[in-house]
Amino acid sequence: MIYNLYKQLSSTYGKQNWWPLSGYMEKFDEVSIGAILTQNTSWKNVEKALENLVSAKILSLEDVLEIDEEFFKNLIRPAGFYNQKAKRLKNFAKSVLSVKKEKINRQFLLSINGIGKETADTILLYGLDKLTFVVDAYTKRLFYRLGVIDNEKIEYDKLKSLIEKNIPEDLEVYKEFHALIVEHCKNLCRKKPICDKCFLKDWCYNKQN
């Protein structure tokens, strides 16, 4: 059922290709910075911040560590929560650059202030090609409305392992499925859903129908 959902989303929306982006930065650095900047923030705003960083030649976590904090805040301002995010990014850069790359696992990332489960999994999956599924608010909402789960506030790791159990161990599937869920929820399964245009409405339990 869950894998079938992936296939339907995939054939409807096509390939998403989230990361890497245009390649100004190394993948790990680019994903980490993007993942932190997009916390509770639309990707459109993150893009503006990323453009500012590229223009200012901030192209790596090393650069993030070096740059003057006030100047940095100004560059990432469009992404919102810029005071907090500037601190988180600098602290993240410091933590990551102080250890060997092999030490960067989920537990390590979660120990860094400002890195929660979704951000950690995003960095692992898209930045390090680790087979770990990314759950977000959209995933919970969609799966709840579809009737796959009976509680929208399901614990992060429970939904994560439920999905992982039901899809093939394939990096591309992991990467695309999460991106497709986001795409679908931005288009149709919004807070106020547009059910009449949705190709899933026949088997969706959404109470709002």
Added chain:
DNA sequence: AGCCAGGCCAAGC
């Protein structure tokens, strides 16, 4: 012109 975005943390019950 509100409402909302690809969360997370600290503080308060």
Added chain:
DNA sequence: GCTTGGCATGGC
């Protein structure tokens, strides 16, 4: 343990 408030800009 679970809830709540704070963080901030820009698009629709």
